[in-house]
Amino acid sequence: MGLSFPMKTFIFLLFLFLASSSLPFCSARTSRKLSSLVKETPLVLGYHNGTLLTGNLSLSIVWYGHFSSAQRSILLDFFHSLNTHKTTPKPSVSSWWKTIESYQTQLPKKTHRSPQNDNPTLHIQIQKQTLDSSYSLGKLLTRVQISKLAESEAAAAASRRTSKMVVVVFTSDDVAVEDFCTSGCAHHGSVGSGPLARAYLWVGNPASQCPGQCAWPFHRPIYGPQDPPLVAPNGDVGADGMVIGLASALAAAVTNPFRTGFFQGPASAPLEAASACPGTYGSGAYPGYPGEVLVDPTTGGSYNAHGVKGRKYLLPAVWDPLTSACSTLV
Structure with missing residues (x-):
């Protein structure tokens, strides 16, 4: 004869009580079983035998569309902050950049290793700026057109005999770019080949197109917890959001410029220095929560890095090759 419903309930509750009791024997066995079931795959960005960017890097910047002088200043000051400045308070943008420089120390000695790799530096210099406020290619750009803009700038750099050039294309908030927001x-990417190969990167202003995707955590996300957004440290949700995208793309362009550097997964869709640590800006971060960051007592702006001229920035976590883990400044 089967057990009655009350008896079944009693036995089930008794089982739960015994399983959750504080007896050492039961607790130890339970924790061991749970730990054996939950094993995270180690995050490792492997090296794929290609060239990394190092030394003095010259930037050629294309401002496509309309940018205010204040917006340009926010982005330009970020570039200037990458170089070491002894007077900049910690944590600093240059401290974040040091982690990117450390990728050089992980190169095999018999491949692209040189004495400079043991004490690597990446010094940023802005060589040229082009203002295209007339929208020469229109307000709807394909990725091919973005690469063509970069290729044109790279060709000009080649004529000036500039060897280490990175082209940066910024598009304003009224310019729609293929796959912007959706992917x-x-x-x-890169243009050219051989000695004339040049790395480039593109960053769009998300203020009016997809702030919930590309300006988070300065804007409520499209999905997930709808907690109040953080205050943009420089008072411009679009430009401060661009800094996050710029930092991520620049880190990837330096450590994986030609799709043969450091990454995990397929080369066509890799996890790179910053994209391997999505949505993480401070300690204790989890999906939908950026982590513990600093707050400016005067403006209420949230940040994790000091820059030049008193600037403050929120920078994404990056994978640290020395610890094989995502690293934040705070």
Whole structure:
């Protein structure tokens, strides 16, 4: 004869009580079983035997569309902040950049290793800026057109005998770019081949197109927890959101410029220095929560890095090759 419903309930509750009791024997066995079931795959960005960018890097910047002088200043000051400045408070943008420089120390000695790799530096210099406020290619651009803009700038750099050039294309908030918002807020690539190969990157202003995707955490996300957004540290949701995309794309362009550097997964859709650590800006971050960050007591702006001229920025976590883990500044 089967057990009655009350008896079944009693036995089930008794089982739960015994399983959750504080007896050492039961607790130890339970924790061991749970730990054996939950094993995260190690995050490792492997090296694929290609060239990395190092040394003095010259930037050629294309401002496509309309950017205010204040917006340009926010982005330009970020570039200037990458170089070491002894007077900049910690945590600093240059401290974040040091992690990117450390990728050089992981190169095999018998391949692309040189004495400079043991004490690597990546010094950023802005060589040229082009203002295209007339929207020469229109307000709807394909990825091919973005690469053509970069190729034109790279050709000009070649004529000036500039060897280490990175082209940066910024598009304003009224310019729609293919796959913008749907598959990314920025991307990087390369043009040319051989000694004339040049890395480039593109970043769009998401203020009016997809702030919930590409300006988070300064805007409520499209999905997930609808907690109040953080305050943009420089007072411009679009430009401060661009800094996040710019930092991510620049880190990838340096550590994986020609799709043969450091990454995990397929080369066509890789996890790279910053994209391997999505949505993480401070300690304790989890999906939908950026982590513990600093707050400016005067403006209420959230940040995790100091820059030049008193600037403050929120920068994405990056994978640290020395610890094989995502690293944040705070």
